[in-house]
Amino acid sequence: MKRTRYLAGTIALVASLGLAGAAGADETTSPDPRTSLGFTPEEKAVFLGDMRSMLGSAQQILRGISEEDREMIVAAAKASGNRMARNTPASIREKTPPAFKAIGGPMHMAFEEIAIRAETDPLEDITAMTAEAMNQCMACHAQFRLD
Numbered sequence: 001m002k003r004t005r006y007l008a009g010t011i012a013l014v015a016s017l018g019l020a021g022a023a024g025a026d027e028t029t030s031p032d033p034r035t036s037l038g039f040t041p042e043e044k045a046v047f048l049g050d051m052r053s054m055l056g057s058a059q060q061i062l063r064g065i066s067e068e069d070r071e072m073i074v075a076a077a078k079a080s081g082n083r084m085a086r087n088t089p090a091s092i093r094e095k096t097p098p099a100f101k102a103i104g105g106p107m108h109m110a111f112e113e114i115a116i117r118a119e120t121d122p123l124e125d126i127t128a129m130t131a132e133a134m135n136q137c138m139a140c141h142a143q144f145r146l147d
Contacts (some may be wrong), residue, residue, distance in 0.1 A: 034145040035097065043092050045145050050088070054080045054111075054137065061114060061130050065123050073126060077115035081108050100144055107136035 038046055060076030063069075087106040096104070110133040118126050 014107065026122065027066045032145055034143055035099070036145055037100070038095055039146060043089070043095070046089060047092060047142075050084060054085065054107075057111065058130060058134060058137075061126070064118075065127055065130075068123065070118050073118040074115045077111045077118060079111075081112035081115060084108060100140065103136055103140045103143070105142070107133060110136060 037047075057076045057080035061073050064072035064076060085105070110129065112127060114129050114133065132133065
């Protein structure tokens with residue numbers, strides 16, 4: 001269990017650093033080579049809300065793993081799965097390029113798989129699956145930005 005907690009903490013730290021770096025890019029001091037998604041201020045607010053929700057889901061999955069609370073894991077994973085993808089406003093979906101969708105779609109599916117497998121699979125496997133989902137997050141934040 002110590003190994004799982006250590007891994008969960010490491011994942012959370014890496015994710016928070018990556019998200020902070022992606023969110024804090026400043027073009028005035030350093031050119032940002034990432035692709036701008038070109039959202040309106042309203043779309044940006046909705047999109048950032050979804051990003052915070054996904055980070056919250058990852059945190060709750062990790063907490064559920066550390067507390068061996070499978071119901072918490074399932075609920076957290078479902079919140080960032082297909083339900084979130086289906087609720088994305090059409091204006092945002094229309095502006096996201098194929099490369100974004102190639103990352104986002106599998107990420108939502110990863111959360112769905114975590115929700116299903118959390119009911120019976122070893123928690124170490126759920127930790128590894130969460131790390132893989134976070135790789136999708138990192139890939140997206142490395143390639144795209146909001147202006």
